[in-house]
Amino acid sequence: MSETLLVIISILLLLLLLLIVFFIITFFIKKRTHHSILKLHPYLGRMRYLLEKIGPEFRQYWFDHDTDGKPFSRYDFQSVMFLAKYRSEILGFGSKRDFEASGYYIANTLFPVLTEELSVNVTPEREGKKYVIHKEGLFSRREKLTADTTDLWLYEEDDAIIIGENRKYPWKLYGMFGASATSYGSIGENYILASGFGAKMAGGSWINTGEGGVIPEHLHTGANIVAQIGPGLFGYRDEDGNFSMEKFMGKAKESNIKAFELKFGQGAKIRGGHLEGQKVNEKIAFVRNVREGETINSPNRFSFLNNAAETLYFIQQLQENGGKPVGMKIVIGQQEPLENLFKTMKELNIYPDFITIDGSEGGSGATYKSMADSMGMPLIPALLTFIDTANYYDIRDNFKVFAAGKLITPDKVAIALAIGADAVNSARGFMMASGCIMALQCNSGQCPSGVATTNPHYQKALDPYEKKWRVMNYIISMRYSLFSLAAAAGVKSPRHLKRDHIVFKDEMGRVVPLSELFPTSK
DSSP: HHHHHHHHHHHHHHHHHHHHHHHHHHHHHSSSSSOOOHHHHHHHHHHHHHHHHHHHHHHHIISTTTTTTTTSHHHHHHHHHHHHHHHHHSSSSSSHHHHHHHHEEOOOOSOOOGGSSSSSSOOEEEEEEEEEEEESSSSSSEEEEEEEOOOOOOGGGGGGGGTTTSSSSSSSSOOOEEEOOOBBTTOOOHHHHHHHHHHHHSSSOOEOOOOOOOOOOHHHHHEEEEEEEETTOOOBBBBOOOOOOHHHHHHHTTEEEEEEEEEEOOOTTTOOOOOOGGOOOOOHHHHHHHOTTOOOOOOSTTOOSSSHHHHHHHHHHHHHOOSOOOEEOOOOOOOOHHHHHHHHHHTTTTTOOOOEEEEOOOOSSSOHHHHHHHHOOOOOHHHHHHHHHHTTTOOGSSSSEEESSSSSSSHHHHHHHHHTTSEEEHHHHHHHHOOOOOSOOTTTTTOOOSSOOOOHHHTTTOOOHHHHHHHHHHHHHHHHHHHHHHHHTOOOSSGGGGGGEEEEEETSOOOOEEHHHSSOOO
């Protein structure tokens, strides 16, 4: 009897203790918070925070429709995954696109080009690897990375893109799709290795260093590299923060750095680059010549370039001293500065070797919502504006045009090429191919897939020697699909896609060729 009583008393004391703890916690939550909900509803308020925290994941995997997610839908994400992992984009039953909504479509011809009639270089075959699914269960998928061979689907010599024809070391491209700018610091070494190795194996592709500078991993991949120079001059400045021609010349001597790109704007932010201090480790600080652990904010523009003439003279200086193509990356906004740039090009007879047009829908490791949502033109109107203005001033043939801005699937790339781009850049497409799951943690340094982080712990998630095959597959599959779309449109190569091959359908069902909506003289 006494033992039973002792147990009961112990239980009551434990409950009393828990009750006391409960009231103490409640007291401190209510008294030490400035949040109105927690003051009156401390525990429901905490539950609200929990639901807010896990809400994005629930929406991404459960509640968002397949075609509704932002910045990319599940439908687009899966398209990249299938291209990268399985080298396939085959689907069953039908498309999930909303055909009632307005949008752009590729106009087919009655008599498509046969495969053997395509102007494509498919030889030599390249050793590759892709995933083969052996069993798909409720909680897991059993698949194996299996060796095979694949065609590369490159341009033939007549369609090759020559960048910097007048340079000592011009850059000849046999592909139209490569990686957009991603800076070391925003992304880590393992992602750089995966994307670089993949681009190298696919041939005809490239990677872009972003404004964070060139690091040994970029060079180690052997890939074609576009070395970007931003307003912060990271990797290209002296101890006083001024541009160093000596350091530029040193980079120009690297054989796999094929071109340089001056960053004047980025779609996601029309201001200097931003890198949180928590991501600035010792290596980043050394490469950028900044202090470890301090947040980095680049200037809004190059402080020593105040107008179009100064910009073009500087580009000419880099072209002559480096001997390699030099281009610029811009975002289209006000029309007058663009026209002034083109007028100055004609007056001085100085042209960049290429110009990258970045749409406002482009991504960033860290940006500001107000800029990402509202500043700059989206890619399609930006590209139309740029190409047509260049044609108006009769200078379009003096440089090549790269386009960037959510161009992660073959149909979107084909539309950009038809509008007038020579080639296309994609950052987030390459990131997804490398394992990105769109966790939206790019600015935190805690990317769960090891892509957008330099933290050694998180980088363990990304094995570059496995993911390189996925990047290679993504590039090759993109090119294969583009040739397929070109054939269906009646041309022998994506290089020959024009505005005549694109139509715009409005919500009333009216269809107008893009060449009629936006006629061009070229």
